[in-house]
Amino acid sequence: MRRYARTAVGATMAAAAAFGTCLAGAQPAGADVNDCVVYPEPPYGSVGGGGVTCPAGAGDFTFRAVVDCYDGYPNPSNPQFVGTYYGPWTQASATTETSSTVQCHGHVPGSGIGFNTRIEVQ
Known part of the structure; x- marks a missing residue:
């Protein structure tokens, strides 16, 4: 059960990182x-x-x-x-x-x- 939990958490974190990258790409170009x-x-x-x-x-x-x-x-x-x-x-x-x-x-x-x-x- 622990092995499955670690794999599920790892997959969830990878999906969240990919989603965050998509959101960051949708923002206007960084400027100051x-x-x-x-x-x-x-x-x-x-x-x-x-x-x-x-x-x-x-x-x-x-x-x-x-x-x-x-x-x-x-x-x-x-x-x-x-x-x-x-x-x-x-x-x-x-x-x-x-x-x-x-x-x-x-x-x-x-x-x-x-x-x-x-x-x-x-």
Whole structure:
């Protein structure tokens, strides 16, 4: 009887391990905060602002975009620093892409420029 019990337990454990492997394969590919994309990529600027996008499965964390905003009015080649702005806190998702964005506004429409975008994680 003991020999049968050991064989049954061994078979059960092997089946559980195989099932666990199938489940692990069904999960999104492993990712982390380093897989998130920051735009515009430093040191470049972007008219209108910047943001961070994290792929599905990026992990279990909350993040937001942080952007240094400048005003390109009246001289776009010599923008003036306005301030550092923060996007909304966003929970990374196992199933969908998630983003946090910041809009930079200047004195006239279209003159806001975002630089030095980065991610902040809670």
